[in-house]
Amino acid sequence: MSVIGDIPTISLGLGVRFYNARMRSRSSSTAFWMLCLAVSCLSAQKVRPASALVTPSGGPCPVPKGQILGEMKVSQVIVKSNKLPPSTQEQIAHAIEQHVKVPSVESVTDQALDHAREDLQNRGYFKATAVSDGATLNAMPRQTVSLTIRVEEGPQYRLGEITFKNNKAIQNTKVLRSLFPVKDGDIFSRDKIGDGLENLRKVYTELGYINFTSIPNTTFDDEKKQAFLDIDVDEDMKFYVRSIDILGVDQATGDEILRDAPLSRGQFYNSRLLEVLIKRHPAVFRFAPDDPGHIWRDLDEHAGTVAFTLDARPCGQN
Numbered sequence: 001m002s003v004i005g006d007i008p009t010i011s012l013g014l015g016v017r018f019y020n021a022r023m024r025s026r027s028s029s030t031a032f033w034m035l036c037l038a039v040s041c042l043s044a045q046k047v048r049p050a051s052a053l054v055t056p057s058g059g060p061c062p063v064p065k066g067q068i069l070g071e072m073k074v075s076q077v078i079v080k081s082n083k084l085p086p087s088t089q090e091q092i093a094h095a096i097e098q099h100v101k102v103p104s105v106e107s108v109t110d111q112a113l114d115h116a117r118e119d120l121q122n123r124g125y126f127k128a129t130a131v132s133d134g135a136t137l138n139a140m141p142r143q144t145v146s147l148t149i150r151v152e153e154g155p156q157y158r159l160g161e162i163t164f165k166n167n168k169a170i171q172n173t174k175v176l177r178s179l180f181p182v183k184d185g186d187i188f189s190r191d192k193i194g195d196g197l198e199n200l201r202k203v204y205t206e207l208g209y210i211n212f213t214s215i216p217n218t219t220f221d222d223e224k225k226q227a228f229l230d231i232d233v234d235e236d237m238k239f240y241v242r243s244i245d246i247l248g249v250d251q252a253t254g255d256e257i258l259r260d261a262p263l264s265r266g267q268f269y270n271s272r273l274l275e276v277l278i279k280r281h282p283a284v285f286r287f288a289p290d291d292p293g294h295i296w297r298d299l300d301e302h303a304g305t306v307a308f309t310l311d312a313r314p315c316g317q318n
Contacts, residue, residue: 071101073101074097074146075144077092077096077149109135113130116149130151160184160228164230165232179199197216207268209237211234213234216229218230239304241305242306243308245310247311274308
């Protein structure tokens with residue numbers, strides 16, 4: 001049993017902390033994937049160095065839901081397009097009405113346009129543009145706005161091929177390709193590509209590559225209306241578990257949790273096993289397995305080790 005300040009902790013191993021779920025920052029999780037694909041951007045945050053870590057004095061408190069005062073809602077959206085079928089225009093408008101809720105009229109317009117572009121990109125229109133003259137504040141019902149969005153779809157693209165480079169730990173490209181829920185010839189969907197990149201990250205972090213980053217470079221064949229994705233894999237190094245600490249539990253409880261832990265000192269880090277450990281004890285760990293407010297991670301890149309602390313203290317406890 002070890003002590004951080006006057007806080008009792010149960011320790012397994014040599015001491016220090018652990019990694020941040022959406023990775024350290026050679027960019028970022030991940031957020032995010034605006035499909036800056038057209039240029040080349042998706043990321044994965046890298047972990048903060050030990051010197052940047054701050055140990056809070058009390059358990060982290062969640063932000064109460066619904067506390068945005070004066071929240072604006074979109075009561076009516078009209079999407080205008082020269083090419084999209086009326087049914088598609090209505091679907092995009094309805095999605096905006098359902099999901100866009102922000103504190104100001106200006107923010108409503110920006111978010112509505114972003115939502116429209118994302119929707120179009122999921123339909124293969126990767127070069128689509130969306131503009132609006134701005135939202136109109138309604139007298140009734142209060143705190144609602146209406147707006148008209150004009151879109152230029154551009155060409156609709158289908159996936160030509162996904163290729164990989166610099167993948168050393170997993171050289172079987174068929175395995176990597178299977179992680180993307182889209183087939184060659186399918187509509188090139190932003191969300192499906194994003195899901196594939198997240199699946200790729202998970203597989204590598206299960207093998208100990210905490211700092212894994214993938215950079216998708218996209219090219220378009222406008223004549224054939226195809227999009228090609230070349231993924232540059234940066235595996236970085238493989239990390240092994242140095243220690244596990246738990247805040248806010250007594251020694252007996254901590255010993256039992258660590259004795260039962262599927263992840264232990266000396267093993268290569270596996271993000272899935274950390275998730276199993278947290279989910280196995282819901283009465284103790286009342287947070288998500290990727291919650292950076294409750295999981296502190298510290299890497300020793302020279303030694304190739306990682307240590308982490310799980311904060312099981314109740315909200316606000318000092």
